[in-house]
Amino acid sequence: MSDASVLRMESVRKTFGESVVLRDVDLKVAPHTVTALIGASGSGKSTLLRCANLLEEIDDGAIWLDSEEITDPRADQDSVRRRIGVVFQAYNLFPHMTVLDNITLAPRRVHGVSRAEAEERARGLLERLGLAGKADAYPDRLSGGQQQRVAIVRALAVRPRLLLLDEITAALDPELVGEVLEVVRGLKDEGMTMVLATHEMGFARDVADQVCFLDGGVVLEHGTAEQVFGDPQQERTRRFLRRIV
Numbered sequence: 001m002s003d004a005s006v007l008r009m010e011s012v013r014k015t016f017g018e019s020v021v022l023r024d025v026d027l028k029v030a031p032h033t034v035t036a037l038i039g040a041s042g043s044g045k046s047t048l049l050r051c052a053n054l055l056e057e058i059d060d061g062a063i064w065l066d067s068e069e070i071t072d073p074r075a076d077q078d079s080v081r082r083r084i085g086v087v088f089q090a091y092n093l094f095p096h097m098t099v100l101d102n103i104t105l106a107p108r109r110v111h112g113v114s115r116a117e118a119e120e121r122a123r124g125l126l127e128r129l130g131l132a133g134k135a136d137a138y139p140d141r142l143s144g145g146q147q148q149r150v151a152i153v154r155a156l157a158v159r160p161r162l163l164l165l166d167e168i169t170a171a172l173d174p175e176l177v178g179e180v181l182e183v184v185r186g187l188k189d190e191g192m193t194m195v196l197a198t199h200e201m202g203f204a205r206d207v208a209d210q211v212c213f214l215d216g217g218v219v220l221e222h223g224t225a226e227q228v229f230g231d232p233q234q235e236r237t238r239r240f241l242r243r244i245v
């Protein structure tokens with residue numbers, strides 16, 4: 001079965017030992033859209049993203065990337081991961097490598113791109129994200145916001161089909177959050193398909209085409225940002241939004 005979704009989850013179940021962390025999760029991500037996962041800490045947002053990237057094995061259900069069932073045991077997991085870019089909360093840049101080397105490592109080593117081409121692409125991306133002068137800097141010379149933007153460039157450098165962003169502003173000082181969110185907004189304008197877990201409700205409301213509210217591993221409510229934020233149907237969603245906004 002396939003449809004036009006970039007990512008599709010059907011009846012996904014994920015357990016850790018006795019605890020059910022994702023229960024019957026259905027999700028469809030259309031091309032060139034942004035999906036925001038919201039919900040309390042521990043509701044399963046990170047686990048959902050990790051399952052989508054095959055960092056976690058699901059217990060039941062199925063996941064498709066474009067028309068390929070990536071949870072099929074015969075799927076080539078490395079090939080799947082090469083098509084999905086991931087950025088986590090803590091910008092995991094390699095401290096002993098320059099910005100340019102951090103970005104070109106995967107394209108060169110994993111994707112077989114020549115150094116010249118990888119560097120040209122990296123410099124283009126750095127320029128687009130306002131980091132043109134930072135190519136030769138080491139990560140510890142950059143602000144948190146700059147490091148996180150480099151992490152986004154690194155994820156983009158392999159030209160992913162889908163970008164997963166897990167609370168990428170959560171570790172930043174408040175004054176640095178805006179510059180990172182601006183980058184995400186720019187990527188949306190360029191048509192990148194993204195799924196992001198976030199506590200930035202204003203941003204989610206503004207940028208997301210689809211919002212999923214997770215509660216105890218269940219997608220309790222989903223819809224457009226307008227629907228979920230403006231007219232939540234579930235009492236638990238209303239309570240969560242009242243608490244956080």
Ligand code: ADP
Nearest residue numbers: 016021039040041042043044045046047048197
């Ligand atoms: P969120 O990102 O929404 O805060 P998580 O996906 O990180 O939620 O966690 C969902 C639940 O799964 C939590 O109860 C958490 O303790 C549990 N969990 C996550 N990862 C593991 C793991 N590797 N082993 C056991 N439990 C885990």
Ligand code: MG
Nearest residue numbers: 045046167197
């Ligand atoms: Mg999380």
